[in-house]
Amino acid sequence: MTPPERRRHAAQLLATLSEMPPRHPDRARVRAEVIEAWLPLAHHLANRFAGRGEPREDLDQTAIVGLIKAVNRYDPDRGVEFVAYAIPTIAGEIKRHFRDRCWDVRVPRRLQELRAATSDATTALTQALGRSPTVAELAAHLGRGEEEILEGLEASRAYSAVSLSTPAGEGETPLGDLLGTEDEELESAELRVALGPALAALDPREQRILTLRFYGNLTQSQIAERIGISQMHVSRLLARALSTLRGQLSDEL
Structure with missing residues (x-):
């Protein structure tokens, strides 16, 4: 069956479905045939939104949901062809899918809609001006304040996020390893710088006792044996050195 023939067949099935009363025994079967006959339209519209980070299978399923809604709601008495009604219905369903489910960081619906409006306005003004529009031009085009436009532009950053495990550049270093973190040793940096001159004020024996106690983790008894003096003497020297x-x-800081 050629594409024109398939389309005529789909239109005939739709006309048949429209004439059936709600409780007709064949209505469910004909409705399923109508949906199947119009599947190429749904797949075609899903293809238009491909390449935006969503799996093609999810786009196809969403488009089919839109098609089903179009079939259920279509009223031929309004004088509108089914294609003219189905296309915005299916496309709207796909756009809602992107708006509601595809944000890596959830933001309020108002900002989602503002982001979409800002994106559309940017595209339109870029074509008209031959360059990227300014914030003031976007605000004038949309009839909004410049602060709102900046909010919409900022919201675009939440649409997609990069994993911290993503390799940075051409190397294998994860992006997260390159991000700065709070240095817990920073507060003691000045103290460490002042400690050198302060230690120089001690005599060699006091310096050695401090080194054995705090770097060697020796007890006062072990230090006494190492140096050859009493533990009491080590205690007095340690207290004086500290x-x-x-x-x-205190003088340095």
Whole structure:
């Protein structure tokens, strides 16, 4: 069957369905045949939205949902051809799918609609002006304030997100590894810089005791055995060294 013949057949089935009373025993069968006959139109419209990050299968299913709604709601008595009614119905269903389900970061419906309006206005003005429009030109075109336009442009960033595991550039380093984080050691950086001169104010034995205690993790008894003095003496030297350090650091900071 050629495309024109298929289209005439689909139109005949639709006319037959329209003439059937709601409880006709064959209505469900004819309705299914009508939907199947108009599937090429749904697939054609889904194809127009391909390449925007959504799986083709999801677009086809959404388009079919729109087709079913068009078949259910179509009224031939209004004098409008089914194609003229079905195309905006199916396309609207696909656009709602993108609007409601395809945002990586959820934003309010108002911003979703503003983002779509801003995008359409940008396309139209770019063609008319031969360049990208300014925020003021977009605001004038849409009859909105410039702050609203900036909100719409900002909302576009939430439409798609990049995973932190995505390789950065041509290397294999994940993007997340290149993002800055809070440095918990930053607050003590100044203290570490001042610590060197403060330690220099101690005599060599006090410096060694501090090193064995806080870097070697030795007990006072172990330090006493290592140096050859009593534990009590180590305790007094350690207390004096720490007192000297506190005084030096207080003066520095």
